[in-house]
Amino acid sequence: MTKLIPFQDELQIPEVIDFTKQGKTEETIKIKNGKTTLHKNLPETDIWGYNGTYPGPSIEVEQGKKIAIEWKNLINNSSFPAVAVVDNSGTQAEYGHSPIVAKQDFPKVIDTSSIPNVAVVHLHGASTNPDQDGWTDNVLLKNQSSHNVYENKDDATLFWYHDHAMGITRYNVYSGLAGLYIIRSPAVARSISLS
Numbered sequence: 001m002t003k004l005i006p007f008q009d010e011l012q013i014p015e016v017i018d019f020t021k022q023g024k025t026e027e028t029i030k031i032k033n034g035k036t037t038l039h040k041n042l043p044e045t046d047i048w049g050y051n052g053t054y055p056g057p058s059i060e061v062e063q064g065k066k067i068a069i070e071w072k073n074l075i076n077n078s079s080f081p082a083v084a085v086v087d088n089s090g091t092q093a094e095y096g097h098s099p100i101v102a103k104q105d106f107p108k109v110i111d112t113s114s115i116p117n118v119a120v121v122h123l124h125g126a127s128t129n130p131d132q133d134g135w136t137d138n139v140l141l142k143n144q145s146s147h148n149v150y151e152n153k154d155d156a157t158l159f160w161y162h163d164h165a166m167g168i169t170r171y172n173v174y175s176g177l178a179g180l181y182i183i184r185s186p187a188v189a190r191s192i193s194l195s
């Protein structure tokens with residue numbers, strides 16, 4: 001196996017969807033298959049991504065300004081891009097303790113062909129209304145979409161959005177369904193420029 005040397009590639013900056021622009025209140029984001037290169041010495045990798053990219057677009061909003069995103073599931077699950085494994089119980093690192101070493105015959109690779117191509121988007125940490133929160137069982141089947149309104153009531157901060165589908169969140173996120181969500185506040189920008 002080739003040893004990969006870190007920091008060989010230029011930092012990839014995701015596309016920015018800028019809702020702080022005047023008059024911009026809506027956007028459609030497609031959840032779909034894509035390809036990316038994770039290291040210059042690795043071949044292209046299949047991913048699932050928001051607008052087909054990993055990380056997904058960075059979403060910038062203004063504090064207190066309501067916006068809406070139409071999330072559309074267009075994933076074709078001919079193959080699942082993540083390798084799914086199961087470990088023996090008791091091998092997870094416990095908080096504040098050293099990790100326990102896995103038994104030799106683990107981890108086992110799981111057959112991913114039966115995992116469905118369902119998705120739902122959760123804006124992690126944000127104060128959203130319950131029906132806009134991307135609960136795990138509010139999944140979108142292929143070609144379904146969800147119109148989510150975000151009121152951006154939180155203080156200026158950095159959130160991330162990610163897939164949240166019931167029972168398969170870890171596989172969907174490993175496949176690439178994650179991106180950043182930045183709440184900007186004019187008050188914070190002013191205080192930074194004064195310091």
Ligand SMILES: [Cu+2]
Nearest residue numbers: 122124125162
């Ligand atoms: Cu989360």
